[in-house]
Amino acid sequence: MKNILVIGSTGQIGSELTTALRKQYGGNHVVAGYIPGAEPKGELAEGGPSAIADVTNGAQLADIVQRYDIDAIYNLAALLSVVAEQKPQLAWRIGIDGLWNVLEVAREHQCAVFTPSSIGSFGPNTPHELTPQDTIQRPKTIYGVSKVCTELLSDYYFTKYGVDTRSVRFPGLISYVTPPGGGTTDYAVDIFYAAVRGEKFLCPIAKGTRMDMMYMPDGLRAAMELMEANPDKLIHRNGFNVTAMSFPPEKIYAEIRKRCPDFKMEYQVDPLKQAIAESWPDSLDDTAAREEWGWRPEFGLATMTRDMLEKLTEKLKG
Numbered sequence: 085m086k087n088i089l090v091i092g093s094t095g096q097i098g099s100e101l102t103t104a105l106r107k108q109y110g111g112n113h114v115v116a117g118y119i120p121g122a123e124p125k126g127e128l129a130e131g132g133p134s135a136i137a138d139v140t141n142g143a144q145l146a147d148i149v150q151r152y153d154i155d156a157i158y159n160l161a162a163l164l165s166v167v168a169e170q171k172p173q174l175a176w177r178i179g180i181d182g183l184w185n186v187l188e189v190a191r192e193h194q195c196a197v198f199t200p201s202s203i204g205s206f207g208p209n210t211p212h213e214l215t216p217q218d219t220i221q222r223p224k225t226i227y228g229v230s231k232v233c234t235e236l237l238s239d240y241y242f243t244k245y246g247v248d249t250r251s252v253r254f255p256g257l258i259s260y261v262t263p264p265g266g267g268t269t270d271y272a273v274d275i276f277y278a279a280v281r282g283e284k285f286l287c288p289i290a291k292g293t294r295m296d297m298m299y300m301p302d303g304l305r306a307a308m309e310l311m312e313a314n315p316d317k318l319i320h321r322n323g324f325n326v327t328a329m330s331f332p333p334e335k336i337y338a339e340i341r342k343r344c345p346d347f348k349m350e351y352q353v354d355p356l357k358q359a360i361a362e363s364w365p366d367s368l369d370d371t372a373a374r375e376e377w378g379w380r381p382e383f384g385l386a387t388m389t390r391d392m393l394e395k396l397t398e399k400l401k402g
């Protein structure tokens with residue numbers, strides 16, 4: 085990859101991925117794409133070029149790709165699962181019409197494309213325990229529908245036009261940098277903010293509900309390592325199961341209490357989030373990612389919790 089465009093560079097994944105890509109490929113080689121109202125700030129604004137890159141505007145994307153001689157696009161524009169249920173048409177416009185624009189620009193200008201899929205691409209009749217790489221995907225949410233469509237359309241562009249499309253099915257991503265907004269797994273981030281602020285946490289997900297999760301440094305590595313992987317070794321493309329840990333709320337609560345013994349949590353279950361969580365896998369089987377491009381997570385529940393508490397305490401002090 086010579087020059088990279090990150091669409092959605094100020095979002096939860098984009099804000100950290102853009103910085104990580106700039107470290108690896110050089111600041112001037114990574115363009116931070118954003119929409120008006122979500123301008124890059126600080127390190128993100130100063131570390132390299134930025135440009136308005138609205139995924140729903142194909143001509144604008146084509147112009148940036150030409151101007152910066154882009155050969156790889158990280159397409160991170162999306163609404164998360166809960167907010168997508170409230171705005172299904174917008175979710176489709178961004179997730180699918182937007183993806184179509186990205187893929188067309190990539191086809192015309194020979195760019196590689198990474199577009200995240202999600203555990204949300206699975207549904208209630210998917211096997212929930214050690215969910216296989218290739219299995220039933222019949223989600224009931226618009227988020228899930230758009231993620232299945234993302235996987236299929238990305239594979240289609242690879243097969244039909246040779247566009248180098250690659251993707252992972254992200255679990256819930258946990259980070260202290262940019263908070264997520266409108267996801268089902270957000271509770272696993274929010275719980276840390278409550279613990280560090282010394283507040284009681286009202287958990288929207290019921291006791292016993294397990295979901296896959298991953299610490300952001302592993303998530304960034306997954307995206308970057310897949311894009312650098314030897315294409316001859318890839319049997320799958322869009323998208324690979326990847327996971328680092330799987331836990332229910334009471335387990336992360338217990339882990340945090342080892343370091344914050346006075347921390348309190350109560351359940352106040354949100355019916356929409358709970359229904360979505362129950363339709364998603366309890367744990368993913370990521371053997372294909374491990375075998376085809378050497379995927380290995382570095383953080384488990386204990387190491388992630390320690391690092392999150394330390395980093396978030398530091399951040400909220402400042």
Ligand code: AKB
Binds near residue numbers: 201255267
């Ligand atoms: C969400 O909860 O919507 C996302 C996801 C798992 O895709 N974090």
